Amino acid sequence: MRVVVVGAGEVGANIASGLADAHEVVVVDTDPERVEAITYQLDVLAIEGDGTSLATLKEAGVEDADMLIASTDSDEANIVACATAKTVSDAFTVARVRKTDYLTTWRGAEGAFSVDFMVCTDLLAAETIVRIAGLPGAQDVDSFAGGRVRMAEFEVTEESTLANETVESADRFESLTFAAILRNGDVEIPRGDTLIEPGDKVVVIGSPESCRLFASELTPTNGLESSDEVYVVGGSEIGYQTARLLEAQGVTPRVIERDPERARELAEELVGSVVLENDGTDIDFLEREHVADADLVVAALSSDEKNLLVSLLAKRLGAKRTVAVVEDGSFVDVFETVGVDVAVNPREVTAEEITRFTREEHTQNVAIIESDRAEVLEIEVDDESLLANRTIADATADLPQGVVVGAITRDDELITPRGDTVVRPGDHVVVFAETSILEEVTPQL
Template identity: 60%
Template sequence: MRVVIVGAGEVGSNIASSLADAHDVVVVDVDADRVEELNYSLDVLAIQGDGASIETLEEAGVGDADLLIASTDHDETNLATCGTSKVLGEAFTIARVKQVGFLRTWERTSSAFGVDFMVCSNLLTAEDIVQIIGLPAAVDVEWFANGLVQMAEFELGPDSPLVGQTVSEADQFEFLTFAAVLRNGDVELARGDSTLAAGERVVVIGPPERVHQFALTASPAAASDDTESVFVVGGGEIGYQTARLLQERGINPRLIEEDPERAREVAESLSKTLVLQFDATDTDALERENFDSADAVVAALESDQENLLVSLLAKRLGVKQTIAVVETGEYRDVFEAVGVDVAVNPRVVTAEEITRITREETTEKLTFIEDDRAEVIEVEVSPDSALAGVPIRESIPKLPAGVVVGAIARQRDLVSPRGDTVIEVGDHVVLFVDAAIAEEITAAI
């Protein structure tokens, strides 16, 4: 497949990296230094130019492309790029936007803007945040199989009862699969005799109730049965969408917004959200609102520095769970290293969604682990799949090393993935896969 990616920032570069091994990829960017870097580091053709220009798109070969991905940081540029590409050929177009308004317009008619599929960074980020809230011990959470299956990543603190246990000893929950252990920057498939240590992270896959039970076991002090008190700091698009989604889940959050006009707009739109108009670093105001007793605080302000400050203040005051939006990808590990529980990068979330769309024929859903070193994917098993009709203990050894069957959904029921389990045609299977073999695995199944 020939793919043209316009925009070589964090989103475009991540997508290019995930597609370069299996496809003919061309990347377009206005930054000459970035273009030179990509030509050196990835097996792609990177060219300098304005992606919304018809001349640049002609040079990139959009007329012969199968897929065009517009992933710059400017919504209007991405929409113009998709519209221009339709003049040159019939490439399937994917546009990244930040403003939900563009998504709502596009949803009314699939032909709007010349875009075949639209991904909204702000909405995806809010959805990611809301998934994490409620599992305070988790640093990443994703849903699969229409909500039947949950993938969660947990960091083991020094006081975790699991520290010192082997994976076999810790694996005491029906239908729950230990997929991997993340230690020293490496992703290791879970082995029964592997001993768990403080600071390591474990990835588990299973039904939500079992994942929740595991959370309570992995970190009894941090996990709780119910999340009721949530503060969202920042009334921008991500903060607004987070509060709206929390309302839909039956959680009525409190939202702090310093700007009076924006606070009034949010209050008028979100009937079940209490909007508080003050500076989120005003400790006296926070004390009056019982900020310190919150189950979760979401920092969704306009800058990474502000979000870090609010998150650290929340932890100092005793908040159980802090989630911060981090626009700069390299800061994400720094945030978590200094005490923020979860750092969510909108660009990484967007890259995951767009990569999933590029594999749409075989992949129902996809998420990255440890900055794309591994993937968790959901596939619907076809008649010619290597998994169909044989026990797992026979099918998996025939695939490249680095894959674990995490869960099997058969219609609305879960089937335990054991060695003698036979996967049937039509089953939805959730797999943990080493990123190096992801394309090969999806082609085989």
């Protein structure tokens, strides 16, 4: 597949990196330094030019492209790039936007803006925050098979009851499979005698209830409840969308916004929230508002530095859990190292969503793990699949190491896979696979 990516920033570069191994990728950007950097970093063709220009897109070969992905920081430029591409090609167009208004318009009129698929950065970030917040201790969460299967990633702390246990002894949760252990940057497929060490990140796949039970053993809470104290600091679009989604779950968040006009807007829109007009970085105010009793604090200000400050102040006061929005992806590890429980980078979330979409040709759903070290795929098994009418043990013996069958759904029933489980055509299988073997494995499944 030939893919033209307009924009070589953080989102575009991540998308190009995820597609370069399996597709012919052309990247277009106006910044010569970005063009030079991506030329040396990736096996792609990089062109300096304006992606909204028909001449530039023709130079990039858009007339023969299968897909155009517009991922600059300008919503308008992305929409124009898609519309321009449609005048000379049948390429499937994908536009990244931040304004939810554009997304609402696009959803309301099929083919609006000449965009075939639209991704809203701020809404995706808010959905990620709420999804992670609903499962205590989780750093990543995704659903498969219509919500019947969940994948979750957790970090094991010194205090966890699972620390220094073997996988065999920790495997006491019904309908749960230990898919992988992420340790020191490496992906390890666990065996029964594999020791779970403090600092490990564990990827599990199973029923939502089993994932909740697993989470509660790692972190002794039950996830967000309507009675929980939740604070959203910052009335940005991400903060607003986060509060709106929390309201939909029956939670009454307290939204802190410094700007009086924006605070009034939020109070009118968020009828199920309590909006407080004040400075969320003021420790005296946070103490008066009893942030020490917070079950969750979401830092969604417009500055990474302020989000870090708010998160650390909240933790110092006694808040149980903090989630911070981090616009600069290079700061994510720093935030989590110094004490923020989860750092969400909207650009990375967007890049993963677009990359996920491009990989769904042969799969029902895809989740990308740890910046593309591995993926979790949902596949409908057909008669040609290597898995069809074979036991898990027999089939996986013919696959390279690095593949784990995490769950099977059959006729709306969840089946926990074991070595002697027989996979049938029509089954939906959720599979964990290391990225390095995906290109080899996916066609066989």
